[in-house]
């Protein structure tokens with residue numbers, strides 16, 4: 001069956017656009033001019049923060065820390081774990097500061113793990129095995145992912161970043177736990193300079 005170009009681009013298969021309902025908000029944002037108030041350089045966020053946290057929609061630091069436009073760099077992964085990809089990005093962005101704005105200010109990388117994390121479903125051997133079979137990912141690595149005790153995994157990821165030789169020695173790293181039952185954030189590792 002032939003389709004015209006317009007319908008093919010918008011109604012292919014059964015796909016529906018969830019974002020189209022938000023485009024009015026985007027127009028209001030564009031006309032507000034908020035986007036003009038940018039940091040001096042995009043890798044120097046206003047609040048000096050590079051937050052690493054979970055993809056969970058309840059765990060958005062803009063909500064629980066009151067971050068506004070340009071305030072922080074935010075990296076989100078399953079569990080907020082400091083994966084190799086996170087460390088690559090952190091290395092690159094911290095190098096950009098060294099190379100393009102050596103006077104700083106240098107940012108604090110804040111690792112935030114949380115209670116009731118969906119990464120913990122990987123504690124279930126059946127689910128873990130099923131996902132390993134479905135995806136080809138290494139089952140041992142999957143077993144190490146869950147934020148079972150978020151204070152412990154947050155501290156472990158702070159230690160991992162501090163030990164990564166690629167990361168600039170000018171940044172600091174801290175660890176925190178967000179409690180989804182109270183909305184409160186607790187610091188479990190005070191900021192330490194990369195050695």
Ligand SMILES: [Zn+2]
Pocket residue numbers: 054055056078079080114116117118119
């Ligand atoms: Zn989570």
